Amino acid sequence: MYLALARMGFQRQLAYRTANLAGLATNSFFGLLRAYVLIALYGARPSVAGYSLPAAITYTALSQALIAYIAIWSWWDIIRTFRTGEIATDLSRPCDYFRYWFAQDVGRAAAQLLLRGLPLIALYAVFYRIVIPATLLQVLALLFSLALALLVSFSWRFLVSLAGFWVGDATGVGRMAWTVATFLSGQIMPLAMFPAWATGVLRATPWAAMINTPVEVYLGLVRGPHLLAALAVQAAWAIALIAFGRLLLRAGVGHLAVQGG
């Protein structure tokens, strides 16, 4: 059944063809602007904070390509159901509430990766000399890291959306949460380029696990034991956020029942 839900989520994205095309154009344009800025910032420097110039340019492609995949902004699917009252139906479905949404999100994310992620990288490859993962191990690590990134991102969005149990309309909470995630995930600038004291802290957060980690895995900036550690941090956040989300869900459902009297 969860497979059917995932397929549904996938097909829903295919229906919005022009929106996907426009999204791809917008992501590419923003990526391009960031690339110009980084090229200007680098000037004559060959490498900054471990990023060579081609790696930095590839970073601008990846950070844009992942936006739609992990839905870092404007994910209102659950928040909306509090307003429409669908939350009550969804909760009483004969399946696990978390998995019900996660299955759909996997479908959504897969479609976005195919429609907006890969074409963007391909487009970049035409205009720039971008970095491509060199070894099979790197590709496997990347796939693993991408899967974990989605798991962390979904659990985080799930957690934020549950605020709806207490505040009713969680749009404001969501808006603030998505902004924080954008900034802390390394979507705006590579976390490695922040002042040294900040980089260490930022790398360990769940938000870094959404964009910064898969990007660094792709670029081969983390290797060997560091690669394992990076993946372990992602996995740890996935487990922690899922556990917390489930706890909060239980508390929220109790709260909702009281309200409904």
Add this chain to the structure above:
Amino acid sequence: MRSLRLYLRLVGVCVRSQMQYKASFLTDLAGTLFGNAITFLSLAAVFARFGSVGGWRLGEVAFLYGLVEMGFATMDMVFSGYDPGYFSQLVRRGQFDQMLLRPVALPLQVLSSEFTLRRLGRFAQGLIVFLLAVRLAGIHWTVAKLLYLPVVFGSVVAFFGSLFWIGSTTCFWTVEALEAINIFTYGGTEMLAYPMHIYDDWLRYLFTYVIPASLVVYYPALYFLGKPDPFGLPRALSFLAPVAGAAMLLLANAFWRFGVRHYQGTGT
């Protein structure tokens, strides 16, 4: 005069209705301010490592950024009715068809139908960055510069407002808002926040000669910061901001009239 009074009255209604939910409004405001400030801080933190962008110091880039943010936020509030996302809803729900029946100018009705006060958060952020930039860049103020600053600000508002207006007009044909306009509006704010000479020729030409974006931000900024044009174009270009802003508004208005004449309704 009568239409101005009407406009102020209707906008007053919008503002008062948003103030009904004071707590929600204030958290929204704080959230926007915080979100935008954090984005700027993260850019500034990275810039500090590099020292300069294409020969411009942080304070000088912040001047561009602050100016664009203030102008765009003001526009986003005043032109809320022409936000393509909002306007397409007016068309879809048939509310625009009702407006066609009222004996009041259409732009006035659209502009007064929505006034998103929340944008003040973004404006405040832009203002803080701008004031900081003025200190950091060490601008040599003259009376002429002080007089020209509000003109440039108004031109930025007019420029982005025209883009919103044009984007909304396309809804007459497409009903759904065209996301492509975002490249020029939100993409424009991003692009104009950096000195134009870091971009390739085609991009710079597009945003100078096809869409006069650099005339309302970059060239005036050269004058305020006392910098020469790296391409050696005449200094007079710095003073074309109001011309560019007005031309864009006229163009948008003409396109809008054309669109209204061809609008057939959506059947709602």
